[in-house]
Amino acid sequence: TNVILRKETGIPGPRGWPVIGHLPLLHRKKIVHQTLMNLAQKYGPLYELRLGMLKVLVISSPDLAKEILKIQDASFADRPFTIIGELIGYQRKDIIFSPTDDHWRFMRKLGSEFMSSKAIQKQQDLLIAGIDSTSITIEFGMAELMRNPDVKEKLVKELDELVGRERLVEESDLVNLKYLKMVIKETFRLHPPVPVLLPRKSMEPATVAGYKVPKNLQVLINSDAIQRSPESWDDPTSFRPERFANNPVDVKGQDFCLLPFGAGRRQCPGMGIGGLMVEITLATFLQILEFSLPAGLKPEDVDMTAEAAMTSALVSPLLVSVKPRLSPKLCSMRTSGRTFQRSYVLTWNIIQVETGFGDKI
Numbered sequence: 001t002n003v004i005l006r007k008e009t010g011i012p013g014p015r016g017w018p019v020i021g022h023l024p025l026l027h028r029k030k031i032v033h034q035t036l037m038n039l040a041q042k043y044g045p046l047y048e049l050r051l052g053m054l055k056v057l058v059i060s061s062p063d064l065a066k067e068i069l070k071i072q073d074a075s076f077a078d079r080p081f082t083i084i085g086e087l088i089g090y091q092r093k094d095i096i097f098s099p100t101d102d103h104w105r106f107m108r109k110l111g112s113e114f115m116s117s118k119a120i121q122k123q124q125d126l127l128i129a130g131i132d133s134t135s136i137t138i139e140f141g142m143a144e145l146m147r148n149p150d151v152k153e154k155l156v157k158e159l160d161e162l163v164g165r166e167r168l169v170e171e172s173d174l175v176n177l178k179y180l181k182m183v184i185k186e187t188f189r190l191h192p193p194v195p196v197l198l199p200r201k202s203m204e205p206a207t208v209a210g211y212k213v214p215k216n217l218q219v220l221i222n223s224d225a226i227q228r229s230p231e232s233w234d235d236p237t238s239f240r241p242e243r244f245a246n247n248p249v250d251v252k253g254q255d256f257c258l259l260p261f262g263a264g265r266r267q268c269p270g271m272g273i274g275g276l277m278v279e280i281t282l283a284t285f286l287q288i289l290e291f292s293l294p295a296g297l298k299p300e301d302v303d304m305t306a307e308a309a310m311t312s313a314l315v316s317p318l319l320v321s322v323k324p325r326l327s328p329k330l331c332s333m334r335t336s337g338r339t340f341q342r343s344y345v346l347t348w349n350i351i352q353v354e355t356g357f358g359d360k361i
């Protein structure tokens with residue numbers, strides 16, 4: 001058998017190469033979170049990889065995610081040193097890549113103040129950390145709607161019934177748009193923009209699922225694998241927003257089978273504003289435009305292949321045709337709203353419009 005039990009810890013994992021360990025498994029042409037999910041099917045929800053000198057613990061079940069992100073959150077709250085953190089995280093002085101220390105606590109407190117949806121209305125350039133993840137979710141959401149026309153019709157009907165066509169959808173409408181929220185939860189479940197949560201590091205020796213975990217071990221939580229697991233979800237690979245109709249499971253970090261924003265001390269502080277941007281942008285698009293696939297393209301032709309990167313977008317940009325549903329006068333009024341301007345800028349590059357109408361909205 002290829003299963004190895006690590007000498008020091010007894011943790012299972014695949015047999016690795018000398019020196020380079022399991023690096024060839026994570027070849028850049030392979031989608032990392034899918035490779036990690038395939039390995040979990042073979043080695044279980046907790047296994048260890050060796051990437052050169054670096055040892056990594058990979059977690060792929062809700063129970064173990066809860067163990068790391070909630071029960072032992074304090075022991076696993078650190079972020080490991082990474083080159084990318086040095087390069088784009090101002091030598092790890094930002095919030096995302098910073099070690100869990102007093103500087104991070106200060107930055108996080110400051111950031112949370114600015115990231116509240118009220119405060120953000122007064123700030124222009126705070127959204128850098130959330131630009132990718134927010135626009136990726138909107139693009140995947142639109143792609144799923146194009147693949148599932150019945151879901152799109154139901155969503156448009158909800159908007160027509162609860163908002164109508166005489167005014168534009170407002171943030172205050174969102175609380176009533178229950179189907180919209182179900183569609184977005186299902187998008188987060190099948191297409192988490194950060195499919196493997198940002199790496200954590202054990203701050204002290206710990207015991208997880210009976211295994212002894214040393215200090216400084218990197219821990220990866222594969223939320224994509226958890227959110228597609230048949231143990232937590234019926235028919236897990238189908239896009240079915242209705243699964244949330246009588247199911248209180250939410251994305252807020254309390255339900256460990258749905259973790260698009262992570263959980264615990266290092267959970268995404270932009271969850272509120274990020275969720276809001278996705279909701280208002282999708283609702284506005286669906287209200288003001290009628291979307292269809294370009295001639296000759298069938299729903300099943302929409303390519304859902306995801307990129308192999310830290311944030312995982314569609315490889316092929318979504319192509320759609322649009323026609324106006326509301327009067328252009330009503331649409332142009334919204335450009336005076338700040339939230340819309342920002343959502344609009346964020347999503348400017350996600351839709352390649354076939355007709356000339358896109359230039360005018």
Ligand code: HEM
Pocket residue numbers: 095096097108111115126127128129130131133134137192193194197198199259260261262263264265266267268269270271273274275278
């Ligand atoms: C759809 C939208 C978004 C998604 C799905 C998302 C997802 C995530 C995830 C999975 C993490 C890692 C959590 C963990 O390690 O447990 C994270 C961290 C973070 N996110 Fe977001 N995010 C989104 C939007 C935003 C926005 C809009 C902002 C800022 C305005 C933001 C700022 C941050 C920051 C600063 C961190 C690092 C937190 C820390 O390490 O203490 N995110 N995000």
